[in-house]
Amino acid sequence: xxxxxxxxxxxxxxxxxxxxxxxxxxxxxxxxxxxxxxxxxxxxxxxxxxxxxxxxxxxxxxxxxxxxxxxxxxxxxxxxxxxxxxxxxxxxxxxxxxxxxxxxxxxxxxxxxxxxxxxxxxxxxxxxxxxxxxxxxxxxxxxxxxxxxxxxxxxxxxxxxxxxxxxxxxxxxxxxxxxxxxxxxxxxxx
Numbered sequence: 001x002x003x004x005x006x007x008x009x010x011x012x013x014x015x016x017x018x019x020x021x022x023x024x025x026x027x028x029x030x031x032x033x034x035x036x037x038x039x040x041x042x043x044x045x046x047x048x049x050x051x052x053x054x055x056x057x058x059x060x061x062x063x064x065x066x067x068x069x070x071x072x073x074x075x076x077x078x079x080x081x082x083x084x085x086x087x088x089x090x091x092x093x094x095x096x097x098x099x100x101x102x103x104x105x106x107x108x109x110x111x112x113x114x115x116x117x118x119x120x121x122x123x124x125x126x127x128x129x130x131x132x133x134x135x136x137x138x139x140x141x142x143x144x145x146x147x148x149x150x151x152x153x154x155x156x157x158x159x160x161x162x163x164x165x166x167x168x169x170x171x172x173x174x175x176x177x178x179x180x181x182x183x184x185x186x187x188x189x190x
Contacts, residue, residue: 065168099135121153
């Protein structure tokens with residue numbers, strides 16, 4: 001058996017490094033998304049199955065913010081600018097989206113809360129951001145978000161001071177998935 005030359009070993013090592021880097025890059029986005037969901041990092045909110053079982057007699061103010069990516073010709077706004085709730089109380093807020101074009105467009109909303117440390121305690125029960133939204137030309141829709149702030153926010157030394165949280169969404173244009181095309185379209189409120 002002949003021995004592998006130094007150049008061959010170096011080339012094989014470099015191929016291994018490139019393959020390892022590619023695998024790590026491929027896994028970075030899903031891992032980062034998982035990490036943010038688990039820890040609330042970067043203001044990522046939590047998802048709850050049902051409303052909180054505990055309501056604390058302390059008020060927290062939720063502010064609502066809306067943005068649209070420049071590549072999406074939609075108008076998008078919160079239908080209320082703020083809401084005062086008791087901690088643990090279920091809140092229901094609405095956002096409005098209007099497709100300002102003459103074509104069918106699908107969008108997806110990204111979201112976060114500020115201050116970022118409150119993300120671990122901000123629980124969404126249901127949200128328009130969980131699915132793609134497809135709007136016909138000129139269509140206007142009202143989209144709900146159901147949420148609460150977990151009472152454990154008061155027990156965490158990093159968040160016990162929080163009494164004002166901003167929930168922010170940005171809509172981005174996306175290519176519709178086939179399942180979304182087959183689904184019933186959003187209800188028009190005109």
